[in-house]
Amino acid sequence: MRRYDLIAFDWDGTLFDSTALIVRSIQRACADLAVPVPSDERASYVIGLGLHDALQHACPDLTAERYPELGRRYRHHYLASQHEISLFRGTLEMLHDLRGRQFLLAVATGKSRRGLDEALAHTELQGLFDASRTADETFSKPHPRMLQELMAELGAEPGRTLMIGDTTHDLQMAVNAGTDCVGVSYGAHESAGFAAYAPRHVAHSVADLAAWLSQHG
Known part of the structure; x- marks a missing residue:
């Protein structure tokens, strides 16, 4: 299961x-x-x-x-x-694999709605996500509202939801919402600060993240 x-x-x-x-x-x-x-x-x-x-x-x-x-x-x-910027290598393949395994996928971001929609339109990701929330639509991280709204929209329970992010703001939001979290060390924040939020895993590359999700998702 x-x-x-x-x-x-x-x-x-x-x-x-x-x-x-x-x-x-x-x-x-x-x-x-x-x-x-x-x-x-x-x-x-x-x-x-x-x-x-x-x-x-x-x-x-x-x-x-x-x-x-x-x-x-x-x-x-x-x-x-x-x-000049793009998806991390392997991201698209990972997301397609998760979709094929029937996971619900969402985006919870500090971007604006306009910014996220523009990014989605240029990165071959349209249709891969079931829902998304941006910072101009609800409370900013680390307030839990963004995750709470996504769970309510998609009918998911906190105990069956995983938040993945590269900052302590992401992980604190997950803790505040009562969900599990995974940190990635290749983004904005040093992973040394992640331990306080008890992430289930810290991934050091997209390949590492994809491998962990295939085993533990």
Whole structure:
């Protein structure tokens, strides 16, 4: 018997190799506004959060009324280079295998709905996911609402749901929602911080993740 009915994936840094572009876009947006440019570590920490929360953490000295301006500059830099990024190698094959095994698949991401839909349209993933939630549709991670809404929509119980992500925000959301989680070490956050959330596995590549899911999913 399989362990899970629903497998929910984070997007950036988990399925999509976009960490470096997000970090660079945050830094360039801050430079545009002549505010302190965050380090790579500080900028990568915010990946997975909703845009407002991410920019607030990455640029704490900026006044709240300038967040929309910073957000526009971030989107400008990200969209200008998004054609350079792609799925991690092996991701498409892994997802097709899971679909063939009748798992429900979902996306739980800090991206906007527009951003996710644009990404899905260009990465041969349309139709592979049964549902998705973005940060502009519900509460941002690590609040559990995103996962709770996905489980309710797809009729899955917390004990039969697995969340997979590359950040502590993803794993904390899973803990808050009462689901199991798996961390991936090839994304935005150092995997040393994952232990506090008791992930069932930490995958060091997509191949590693796919192999674990074939045995334990």
